[in-house]
Amino acid sequence: MKVERFAREYPDNPCGLLRMGPPGIGKTHLAVALIHRLVLNKGVPCLFYDFQDLLKEIQNSYNADSGTSELGVLQPIFAANVLVLDDLGARKPTVWVEETLAHIISTRYNDMKTTIFTTNYLDSPSGRNEVTLTERIGDRVRSRLYEMCQVVEMSGADYRRDIRKMDHRT
Ligand SMILES: Nc1ncnc2c1ncn2[C@@H]1O[C@H](COP(=O)(O)OP(=O)(O)OP(=O)(O)O)[C@@H](O)[C@H]1O
Ligand SMILES: [Mg+2]
Numbered sequence: 001m002k003v004e005r006f007a008r009e010y011p012d013n014p015c016g017l018l019r020m021g022p023p024g025i026g027k028t029h030l031a032v033a034l035i036h037r038l039v040l041n042k043g044v045p046c047l048f049y050d051f052q053d054l055l056k057e058i059q060n061s062y063n064a065d066s067g068t069s070e071l072g073v074l075q076p077i078f079a080a081n082v083l084v085l086d087d088l089g090a091r092k093p094t095v096w097v098e099e100t101l102a103h104i105i106s107t108r109y110n111d112m113k114t115t116i117f118t119t120n121y122l123d124s125p126s127g128r129n130e131v132t133l134t135e136r137i138g139d140r141v142r143s144r145l146y147e148m149c150q151v152v153e154m155s156g157a158d159y160r161r162d163i164r165k166m167d168h169r170t
Contacts, residue, residue, distance in 0.1 A: 003030055007037040010044065010082070016115040018088075018149040020122050020133070024158030027118035031084045034116065038082055047080035051087045058100060078107050081114065088119040089136030098138040109144050117149065 006017065017034075019027040035046040054077070061070045077083060085104075091097055108115050121133035123142075134142040 003034045003037065006034055007041065010038060010042065010114065014112060014114045016149040017117070018145055018151045019116070019118045019154060020151065021120070021154035021156075022158070023120060024160040025154050025156045026159055027154060028086050029159075031086060031116050031118055035082060035084055044081050045079070046082040046084070047076060048084045048086065049077065051085055051089070052091050054085070055091055055097060055100065074104070077104055078111070078113075082116065083108065083113065084116045084118075086118050088117045089121045089133055090119075093136055093138065098141065101137060102140050105141050105144050105148070109148055115148060117145070122153070123151075 006013075017031075019031065021027055032048065035044075035048060038044040039046050054073075057073050058070060061073045105115070119133060119136075121131060121136050123133055125132060
């Protein structure tokens with residue numbers, strides 16, 4: 001779905017997006033462009049989080065010295081009308097990671113909040129030994145994402161290659 005269309009239709013169509021594809025093709029770029037539009041054009045409260053950073057913050061919040069409670073970290077995640085969770089599945093799945101993610105997703109799902117995910121993992125990767133998204137995030141979360149999000153599978157060239165070429169020229 002095009003960024004312009006998504007921004008135009010929000011909040012009439014609160015369905016989220018799951019952008020899947022290889023590194024460097026612009027998944028994060030498009031997610032940021034989208035919330036930029038929603039904030040500037042419509043004043044929608046949006047939040048961007050890298051998946052690994054979020055998990056680290058939640059983990060740190062267990063530390064009494066850090067001064068943040070777990071709920072203090074999670075509250076804005078639950079409250080944001082539109083949340084971008086970038087690089088879903090980037091952290092090795094453990095029981096704690098799966099449970100934490102399931103908690104976040106279930107809460108946003110129940111509150112009918114829009115969530116935009118990006119991920120390098122696919123449902124049906126072409127390489128035989130490649131790990132699937134379900135293997136990275138667990139069955140429960142993947143199942144909910146079917147209902148919460150429209151899947152956009154992206155392919156194409158890695159923009160980062162062109163950035164390096166430009167660096168060589170200067
Ligand atoms: N449409 C575009 N035009 C020009 N540059 C772009 C475009 N999309 C992305 N880029 C640039 O290409 C680089 C890679 O983009 P981005 O970080 O969005 O990729 P990604 O798909 O999220 O990669 P990863 O899976 O590694 O997170 C960034 O420097 C970004 O600014
Ligand atoms: Mg990215």
